[in-house]
Amino acid sequence: xxxxxxxxxxxxxxxxxxxxxxxxxxxxxxxxxxxxxxxxxxxxxxxxxxxxxxxxxxxxxxxxxxxxxxxxxxxxxxxxxxxxxxxxxxxxxxxxxxxxxxxxxxxxxxxxxxxxxxxxxxxxxxxxxxxxxxxxxxxxxxxxxxxxxxxxxxxxxxxxxxxxxxxxxxxxxxxxxxxxxxxxxxxxxxxxxxxxxxxxxxxxxxxxxxxxxxxxxxxxxxxxxxxxxxxxxxxxxxxxxxxxxxxxxxxxxxxxxxxxxxxxxxxxxxxxxxxxxxxxxxxxxxxxxxxxxxxxxxxxxxxxxxxxxxxxxxxxxxxxxxxxxxxxxxxxxxxxxxxxxxxxxxxxxxxxxxxxxxxxxxxxxxxxxxxxxxxxxxxxxxxxxxxxxxxxxxxxxxxxxxxxxxxxxxxxxxxxxxxxxxxxxxxxxxxxxxxxxxxxxxxxxxxxxxxxxxxxxxxxxxxxxxxxxxxxxxxxxxxxxxxxxxxxxxxxxxxxxxxxxxxxxxxxxxxxxxxxxxxxxxxxxxxxxxxxxxxxxxxxxxxxxxxxxxxxxxxxxxxxxxxxxxxxxxxxxxxxxxxxxxxxxxxxxxxxxxxxxxxxxxxxxxxxxxxxxxxxxxxxxxxxxxxxxxxxxxxxxxxxxxxxxxxxxxxxxxxxxxxxxxxxxxxxxxxxxxxxxxxxxxxxxxxxxxxxxxxxxxxxxxxxxxxxxxxxxxxxxxxx
Amino acid sequence: xxxxxxxxxxxxxxxxxxxxxxxxxxxxxxxxxxxxxxxxxxxxxxxxxxxxxxxxxxxxxxxxxxxxxxxxxxxxxxxxxxxxxxxxxxxxxxxxxxxxxxxxxxxxxxxxxxxxxxxxxxxxxxxxxxxxxxxxxxxxxxxxxxxxx
Numbered sequence: 001x002x003x004x005x006x007x008x009x010x011x012x013x014x015x016x017x018x019x020x021x022x023x024x025x026x027x028x029x030x031x032x033x034x035x036x037x038x039x040x041x042x043x044x045x046x047x048x049x050x051x052x053x054x055x056x057x058x059x060x061x062x063x064x065x066x067x068x069x070x071x072x073x074x075x076x077x078x079x080x081x082x083x084x085x086x087x088x089x090x091x092x093x094x095x096x097x098x099x100x101x102x103x104x105x106x107x108x109x110x111x112x113x114x115x116x117x118x119x120x121x122x123x124x125x126x127x128x129x130x131x132x133x134x135x136x137x138x139x140x141x142x143x144x145x146x147x148x149x150x151x152x153x154x155x156x157x158x159x160x161x162x163x164x165x166x167x168x169x170x171x172x173x174x175x176x177x178x179x180x181x182x183x184x185x186x187x188x189x190x191x192x193x194x195x196x197x198x199x200x201x202x203x204x205x206x207x208x209x210x211x212x213x214x215x216x217x218x219x220x221x222x223x224x225x226x227x228x229x230x231x232x233x234x235x236x237x238x239x240x241x242x243x244x245x246x247x248x249x250x251x252x253x254x255x256x257x258x259x260x261x262x263x264x265x266x267x268x269x270x271x272x273x274x275x276x277x278x279x280x281x282x283x284x285x286x287x288x289x290x291x292x293x294x295x296x297x298x299x300x301x302x303x304x305x306x307x308x309x310x311x312x313x314x315x316x317x318x319x320x321x322x323x324x325x326x327x328x329x330x331x332x333x334x335x336x337x338x339x340x341x342x343x344x345x346x347x348x349x350x351x352x353x354x355x356x357x358x359x360x361x362x363x364x365x366x367x368x369x370x371x372x373x374x375x376x377x378x379x380x381x382x383x384x385x386x387x388x389x390x391x392x393x394x395x396x397x398x399x400x401x402x403x404x405x406x407x408x409x410x411x412x413x414x415x416x417x418x419x420x421x422x423x424x425x426x427x428x429x430x431x432x433x434x435x436x437x438x439x440x441x442x443x444x445x446x447x448x449x450x451x452x453x454x455x456x457x458x459x460x461x462x463x464x465x466x467x468x469x470x471x472x473x474x475x476x477x478x479x480x481x482x483x484x485x486x487x488x489x490x491x492x493x494x495x496x497x498x499x500x501x502x503x504x505x506x507x508x509x510x511x512x513x514x515x516x517x518x519x520x521x522x523x524x525x526x527x528x529x530x531x532x533x534x535x536x537x538x539x540x541x542x543x544x545x546x547x548x549x550x551x552x553x554x555x556x557x558x559x560x561x562x563x564x565x566x567x568x569x570x571x572x573x574x575x576x577x578x579x580x581x582x583x584x585x586x587x588x589x590x591x592x593x594x595x596x597x598x599x600x601x602x603x604x605x606x607x608x609x610x611x612x613x614x615x616x617x618x619x620x621x622x623x624x625x626x627x628x629x630x631x632x633x634x635x636x637x638x639x640x641x642x643x644x645x646x647x648x649x650x651x652x653x654x655x656x657x658x659x660x661x662x663x664x665x666x667x668x669x670x671x672x673x674x675x676x677x678x679x680x681x682x683x684x685x686x687x688x689x690x691x692x693x694x695x696x697x698x699x700x701x702x703x704x705x706x707x708x709x710x711x712x713x714x715x716x717x718x719x720x
Numbered sequence: 721x722x723x724x725x726x727x728x729x730x731x732x733x734x735x736x737x738x739x740x741x742x743x744x745x746x747x748x749x750x751x752x753x754x755x756x757x758x759x760x761x762x763x764x765x766x767x768x769x770x771x772x773x774x775x776x777x778x779x780x781x782x783x784x785x786x787x788x789x790x791x792x793x794x795x796x797x798x799x800x801x802x803x804x805x806x807x808x809x810x811x812x813x814x815x816x817x818x819x820x821x822x823x824x825x826x827x828x829x830x831x832x833x834x835x836x837x838x839x840x841x842x843x844x845x846x847x848x849x850x851x852x853x854x855x856x857x858x859x860x861x862x863x864x865x866x867x868x869x
Contacts, residue, residue, distance in 0.1 A: 069813030069851045202810065209815030210806045212753020212793035216816060219752035227747070252736065270747040271756075272739050344757050344765060344816040344850045393755070393816030394850050427758040622810055626856070630813055633852025656762035656848060665841035667854040 045174035047133040047182060049101040050126060051080060052094075057157060057171035059084065059091045064102035065122070066113040066365050067095075067205060068343075068395035069630070070685040071623040074203045075119060076126055078619055082196040083130030083188060086170075087157030093204055095389040098367045110368035114400045114513065116586035116683025119619055123681050124188070131186035133177075140176035141168050191617055191678055200622035205391075217363035217390040218348045222420040225350065226255060227271045228413045229278040230423060232263040235649035236434055236509055237288040240264065247280035257281070258416040262405060265413045271424055287649055290508050295645040299335065302441035302462045302505060310460055310501035311479040313489035317497030322456035326447025328536050332529060333443050334709045336521045338436035338644040339514055340659060345393020346430045351410035352420035353378055358385045359420075362407055363392035365400035369471060373404030377411045396634070397513035401435060402470030431659050432651040436644055437514030438464040438484075439505075442525045452537035454530070454548060456497040459488055463521075464505045466513055479504075483513065487522030487585060487690065492555060493530060493548040509646075515634055516689040519585040523690030524697070524711060527581035531698045532707060541580050541698060542568055555582060558591045558614050558675055565673050566593035566610035576607055579699025581691040588615035588682030592632070592691040594668070596699035602718035606636060606668040606696055611688065613672070616679035624684050625672040631688020632670055637662040639693035641712050722782055726751065727795025737783030742766040744782045745792060753793040753819045757848070764847030767820035768792050774827035776846070793819035802826045805864035813851035821847045825861050834865050 044054040052060040061077035073093045081091050096102045102111045105121045134154045141159035142149035151162045158167040170177075191197070208214040233239065245257035248266050253273025258265050266277035323329065350361040351374070358378050364370050367387055375382045392399055399406075406423070414421040425433065440463035447456035465481040467473050475482050480489075480502055489500040514520060534544035542563050549555045559582055563569070572578050575597050582591040595608040611628045618624060641660040645652045653659040697708045706717050724731045726749065733748050740759075745751045745768070754777060757765030761779040768777045769791040796803060802825045805811075812818045821844070828835055828843040835843065840861050849857070 067814075069815070071813070202807075203812075205815065206807050206810060206812055209812040209818055210803050210822065211798055212751075212819045214815050215752075216755075218756065219746075221750060221752075270743060272743040272747070342850060344755070344763070344814065344848065346756065391816075392814060394814045396850075424756075427760070427763075626810065626813060626853070629855050630852035633854060634850070655760050656758050657760060661763075661848045661850065662852070662854075663845045663848060664854040664857060665845045667852075667858075670855050 043174070043178070045177045047136050047177070048129050049099070050129040051084070051133050053133065053170050053174055053177070055171045055174050057087070057090050057169055059086050059170070061091060061093050062096045063093050064096040064111055065118040066363070066389055066392050066395065066399070068113070068363070068365070068392035068399070070118065070627060071203055071620060072113070072118045073205045074201060075619045075623055076122055077204065078196050078201055079122060079126035080130035082194055083127045084134045085154035085156060088196060088201060090157055091204070098371045098387045103368070110366070112367065112369070112400065113365045113395070114397065116685040116687065119681050120587055120683060127188050128186055131188055132182050135183045135186055136177045136180040137170055137173050139180045140173040144168065144173070144176055198618050198621065201620055203623070214391050216345050216393045217350065217361060218345055218393070218424060220350045220361040220390060220422065222350060222352055225420040225422055226267050226269060226417060227274045228265040228267045228421050228423045229271070229274040229426065230260070230263045230265045230409055230429070231278050231281050231283055232429065232433065233285055233287070235285070235287040235290050235293070237290050239286045239288065241284040241286045243281060243283040245281055247282065248277040251277040251280060256417050258413060260409060260412040260416070262409055265409070265423070267413060267417050267421065275426060291649040293508070293646045293649045295647070298439070298646070299441070302439070305462045305503050305505065306441055306443045306460055310462070310503040312499070312501045313480050313485045314498055314500040316499070319456050319458045319497045319499035322497035323445055323447045323458060326456055327450040328448045329445065330532050330536055331445045332532065332707070332709055333441070334525045334528070335442070336440045336524070336711050337642065338439045338509065338511075339638060339642045340431050340436055340644055341394070341396040341398035341514055342431060342659060342661070343392070343394025343396055343398055346427055347398070347406045347425040347433070348423060349407050349410035350420060350422045351407070351414040353411055353414040356380070356384060358411065360385065360387045360407060360410070361390055362387065363390045363399060364407065365392070365395050366404070369402065370404045370407040373408050374411045377408050378415060396515040397517070398435060400513065402472055427656065428654040431654050434510035435512040436509065437520060438466060438511040440521045442521070444525065444529055446529060446533050448533060448537050452539060454493065454495050454533045454537070457495045457499070459500045459525070460502070461485065461488065462503040462505050464507055464509065464511045466511050466517070468504065468507065483518045485522070486518040487583065488526060491526055492552045492584065494551055495548070515631070516585060516686040519583065519686070519690040520638065523581070523583040523585070524694045527583060527691065527694030528697050528707070528709065531579070531694070531701065535701070545580070545582060554614055554679070555584065555589055558582060558589050558612050561673060561675060562591040562593055562610060562612035565612065565671065568593065573607065577699050577702035579695045579697065579702055581694035581698060583687070583690040585687045585690055586683030587680070588613055588684060588687040590628070590687045590691050592695040594692065594695040594699045596696055596703060598700055598703050598718050600720045602715035604640065604696065604700060604713060604715060604718070608669045608671070609692065609695070610671045611673065612675060613684070613687065614675035614677055614679070615682035615684055615687070616677050617681050618674060619681065621674055624674055627684040628672045628688040629670050631686065632692045633662050633667060635689040635692035636666070636696070639696055639711055639713060640666070643712050722786060724782070724785060724790060725788070726790040727792060735782060738781045740778050741768070741780040741782045741785050742777040745777060751792050751794055755816055755819055757817065757820070762848070763817070764820045764824060765817050767823040767847065769823055769827055772827065772830055774824045791823070793822055796822065796826055800826060801864040802829065802860070805860040809856045809860040809863060811853050811856040811860050813853055817847060817849045821849065821857055825857070825864070828861065829865055835861065
């Protein structure tokens with residue numbers, strides 16, 4: 001653990017309160033409190049990189065995943081706590097520094113958070129860390145009591161002698177435990193023995209978030225820090241021809257104007273003058289090849305590309321033959337726009353570059369890449385770059401970038417002005433700043449046989465690759481970007497003749513993973529189209545799906561659960577209609593039923609959503625529920641409003657007035673049911689998003705007989 | 721020089737009268753609980769109370785706040801029923817918008833101690849939450865109002 005430098009004592013005390021009590025042991029600053037000083041002289045027990053147990057009984061879990069709302073600062077300590085046999089009230093957390101010991105267990109040599117992998121990738125790692133510490137504490141107690149370690153058993157923060165009933169607290173064992181050799185192998189509990197996992201522990205970060213104390217990247221302050229706002233090209237790929245900074249420099253408070261790779265930074269003593277200065281810059285741009293990018297023309301281009309064969313992702317049976325012999329057929333086109341993530345905290349980064357060091361404070365999902373990018377930009381060795389992960393005011397993928405652009409900007413500005421600098425993006429900078437969920441075009445043909453069975457599906461898609469040209473390019477296999485076709489090429493529906501192919505659309509607009517990634521589009525296509533086929537077959541949408549899922553008993557069981565809870569067979573409330581969707585993503589299956597009404601103007605009102613999830617074993621059921629609620633609202637926002645479009649190369653939308661978000665008055669009642677399951681743990685951050693848009697669209701079909709095949713919904717089709 | 725009363729403390733600040741109150745609070749006074757979300761009065765992340773009323777501080781020039789009583793999330797007591805309910809119902813996810821949500825909710829309850837769902841919708845629609853904590857916001861406000869959530 002390093003110590004934070006350049007941080008005032010007052011701020012330190014503030015941040016130590018944020019990060020949890022026993023932080024004082026690592027980030028010792030004199031004078032915070034007498035108790036802290038006393039404790040700081042005692043040595044904690046640090047069995048491994050994830051745990052610190054102090055003489056005051058506090059157990060600090062060092063978390064290598066970024067907290068962006070999904071609850072990892074609570075759920076990951078729960079994994080440790082379960083095996084360590086802690087007194088949960090003594091547990092706190094601390095963000096991990098950047099170190100290979102904290103690398104993602106499934107991603108190769110990098111630390112990062114994404115793909116709903118936190119619990120899945122830490123499930124064994126964190127439990128083993130806890131179990132290792134527990135064994136060392138038990139051995140320490142045995143040594144202290146001079147008894148057989150087999151007689152010593154940890155329980156709720158104590159080690160108990162099974163024979164005598166004597167107990168000794170973890171805090172009293174720290175010195176002796178530190179002398180124990182970590183066991184080579186540990187036995188992990190069976191899920192039937194869990195008493196922390198599977199319970200709705202209160203989130204450890206809530207009190208600080210409710211009292212304005214949680215420190216987000218945008219809140220970081222350093223001695224002598226300046227704030228910068230950057231003018232970036234109005235067209236993606238544009239370059240600066242020339243600029244005049246006279247007016248910018250005339251703004252009171254503006255200190256410097258510096259050119260960086262991505263634009264021109266106006267540096268001031270605070271945000272407001274920096275922003276006024278940025279707006280006063282006069283820049284002549286070479287707009288580059290995307291200067292005439294237009295969304296309507298791009299749509300036509302995608303449609304044209306879809307006329308030609310793409311790279312094959314799935315080829316099963318003989319689709320051509322099956323379609324030509326089908327009793328009934330549907331041809332359909334589905335379309336999706338670019339989408340901005342729009343986390344509530346606009347992007348920002350603080351960098352303090354010195355001659356021989358670089359320190360960064362940032363809410364990031366990609367610590368190692370960002371640290372290495374800063375090292376490359378400064379020419380410093382990686383071990384001279386220290387990155388502190390703050391709270392993230394939302395991520396949704398936007399803070400998981402392969403090129404570290406928002407970190408590099410701050411590093412470059414700090415290098416130029418030789419001072420700590422915070423670069424803040426305005427909301428407009430964020431919405432117009434790219435790294436969008438890719439636009440996509442999907443062309444489908446489906447066929448039923450004479451029995452009404454879904455026997456053939458041809459699905460062709462066109463979209464930009466998210467990973468091409470990034471450190472994640474390895475996700476492209478045989479010319480297919482997995483993130484483009486996921487949820488489509490691997491459909492669980494038992495369609496004997498299936499052909500899926502994909503085109504990579506021309507690059508240019510920066511694209512990125514957006515909460516649920518490829519599934520954000522493919523689930524809509526898959527679940528609306530199966531609904532179309534059900535209607536064509538004259539079958540109930542639930543039973544039609546159920547039959548196609550005969551080889552997927554978990555999906556069938558979840559459909560049964562959600563339809564039972566939503567009263568699928570009972571009539572909906574007067575004037576409203578139900579729609580259903582189910583989709584597996586990130587290791588979990590989610591089914592949703594939406595109850596919807598449509599008024600004469602075409603306005604869609606979602607009254608209620610019943611959601612069922614099978615994510616295998618549960619860690620924190622309340623977090624799962626919260627992620628389902630949030631995922632549904634995130635997905636509804638995209639279905640009803642989300643759209644980034646281009647005109648003359650420029651992004652049309654800029655802020656929440658024209659890039660709208662669902663608000664509380666549009667929020668349906670949401671009911672979440674968690675399937676009891678002992679299957680492997682699945683993700684929960686993303687899987688709640690994909691099913692909601694198709695569930696609503698299918699309910700709209702039930703209400704009006706109109707198929708909505710575009711997101712956001714074209715409500716003009718619904719005017720009566 | 722501008723004189724402000726924030727959370728019952730007097731501050732003297734060297735700034736221009738037309739700087740948004742939000743940035744004076746955050747940058748010049750270091751009260752970072754109040755958040756920047758949109759800068760155009762569309763999201764409510766910057767909500768503070770001015771003489772008890774919820775106001776979006778990004779839309780108020782600091783000069784207009786002189787002589788008024790400003791309360792930020794740091795100034796609302798930790799045992800305020802809204803804060804207690806927020807913890808009880810586990811409302812926040814990323815947490816970024818909640819300073820503003822809480823200030824709006826506290827102002828709503830001060831004016832309307834027993835709001836209906838539609839009162840809540842009306843008062844709270846100014847505050848965006850990208851994580852989608854709205855169902856819990858609704859429950860927590862009812863709880864704070866002394867009703868079952």
